[in-house]
Amino acid sequence: MPANIRLYDGATDPEDHISRFSSAANLGEWPMHVWCRMFQQTLDGSARGWFKNLPPGSIDGWAELRLQFTTRFLTRRACFKDPTEITKIVRKANETLVTFKERWIVETSFIAGVLEVMKISSFMDAHKCPKLAKRFSDKVPKAVDEMMTRLDDFVRSEEAFASTELKMALLLST
Structure with missing residues (x-):
């Protein structure tokens, strides 16, 4: 293939x-x-x-x-929307970053003619996670693929940190 x-x-x-x-x-x-x-x-x-x-x-x-x-x-079928529609894709309350990422990717696939920099800017504004915003502001991604890879790394590190905290809390309570 x-x-x-x-x-x-x-x-x-x-x-x-x-x-x-x-x-x-x-x-x-x-x-x-x-x-x-x-x-x-x-x-x-x-x-x-x-x-x-x-x-x-x-x-x-x-x-x-x-x-x-x-x-x-x-x-x-792609119902191509105006490129400014990308700004309306915002993370919902109680929506995980992973779920938002997946929804964002699908919804942006129906919007043609959006510049890479506009996609990055829109996503960075829409995810509403201060820790992730801090990580992105230290070094702004140059491509959407890079941004998504860094998002995946961030989610994995947060999950690992949460898992470690839970184990420590369990050890301390016994």
Whole structure:
């Protein structure tokens, strides 16, 4: 499978996934019957579940598979919003940083034309975690991927610290 084909989990525009997959299949000059076999390898999560639950014999070829796939996941089609909509994605009360990160990634995928610096600035303003803000302000991330990696590192360190504090509290109480 070409490296540029990401797994599709049903959370984004299905036509975008079909387009990438078709380009790779055409470039590789795959026979049409191979397309259907290879396509299932690009699915994950709810999309993989959908594929596994297709009744045997319900797909007649690539055209039928493409139609059923896009029809099933059409609600996830990118409804491109104005780039300023990114500022409305804010961490909710009682929402964990991990949950917010996942929601932010999905919601920003529907907003086209947002500059990397605007994404970083918006996320840094929206996460509402003073400790994370301090860590980011010491060295502002230059890319969204870097920011997300540093967020994951922060969450892991906070979990480790909390676990250590709990063990110490248990030791002291005995």
